Amino acid sequence: MERIVFNTILARKDENIMDAVMKWDFENKAREIIDILNEKKFDARYAKDSNEAKKMVEELIPEGSKIAVGGSVTLNETGILSDVIRSPKYNFIDRYNAGSYENMIELYRQGLTSDVFVSSVNAVTRQGQLVCIDCTGNRVSSLIFGPKKVIVVVGVNKIVDTLEDGIKRCRRVAPLNARRIPHEGTPCFEDGVCKEEICRMKARVCNAIGIVDGCCYNPGRITVIVVPEELGY
Numbered sequence: 001m002e003r004i005v006f007n008t009i010l011a012r013k014d015e016n017i018m019d020a021v022m023k024w025d026f027e028n029k030a031r032e033i034i035d036i037l038n039e040k041k042f043d044a045r046y047a048k049d050s051n052e053a054k055k056m057v058e059e060l061i062p063e064g065s066k067i068a069v070g071g072s073v074t075l076n077e078t079g080i081l082s083d084v085i086r087s088p089k090y091n092f093i094d095r096y097n098a099g100s101y102e103n104m105i106e107l108y109r110q111g112l113t114s115d116v117f118v119s120s121v122n123a124v125t126r127q128g129q130l131v132c133i134d135c136t137g138n139r140v141s142s143l144i145f146g147p148k149k150v151i152v153v154v155g156v157n158k159i160v161d162t163l164e165d166g167i168k169r170c171r172r173v174a175p176l177n178a179r180r181i182p183h184e185g186t187p188c189f190e191d192g193v194c195k196e197e198i199c200r201m202k203a204r205v206c207n208a209i210g211i212v213d214g215c216c217y218n219p220g221r222i223t224v225i226v227v228p229e230e231l232g233y
């Protein structure tokens with residue numbers, strides 16, 4: 001009996017140690033990518049967890065701002081969408097209550113001239129690039145030009161080495177969007193495997209891949225809040 005208890009304690013201790021090692025690794029990855037992004041003139045910042053990221057987003061958005069968002073699991077998971085973006089102190093261009101496809105497109109168009117665009121991306125490369133894949137392109141275009149200010153929130157699970165890895169990651173996770181939205185009838189919908197070569201229907205979720213390769217023309221326009229957690233996809 002004593003031996004079983006002792007082994008259980010040891011196993012729990014091992015788990016705690018592994019958790020601590022992983023946390024440390026995540027923190028190192030976050031700080032490393034922040035330095036790389038700042039060197040490319042993004043305004044990259046460290047948030048110790050999702051809660052801190054949420055507070056930082058709120059502090060960055062002036063009251064009364066016209067806000068738009070990119071479709072993002074990260075914004076949902078962190079509570080940024082429900083607790084910050086939907087706050088009555090902002091003027092949220094609410095794409096989630098568009099009512100019709102035509103109105104949704106109109107709201108996307110309005111988002112291009114928002115004061116602040118808040119989003120995540122699908123990958124951040126160690127070459128200092130933000131990479132994302134879109135159905136309509138509203139997120140890709142808003143990241144690149146339009147909104148006066150952009151805030152991107154990312155977990156360390158999205159950090160990859162190269163641009164090629166970033167694009168691969170976009171394509172690997174895209175079937176999850178086909179499921180989430182949902183876009184039934186896409187070739188990846190049932191088995192989660194992209195079959196781009198036969199995907200030509202209107203429901204295709206991958207029509208635009210965007211790369212932001214730096215913020216030198218307007219330093220700090222894009223704030224990237226990096227969280228040492230696994231967030232979204």
Ligand code: SF4
Nearest residue numbers: 188194195199205206
């Ligand atoms: S290209 Fe088509 S099959 Fe591939 S992930 Fe996108 S929607 Fe799915």
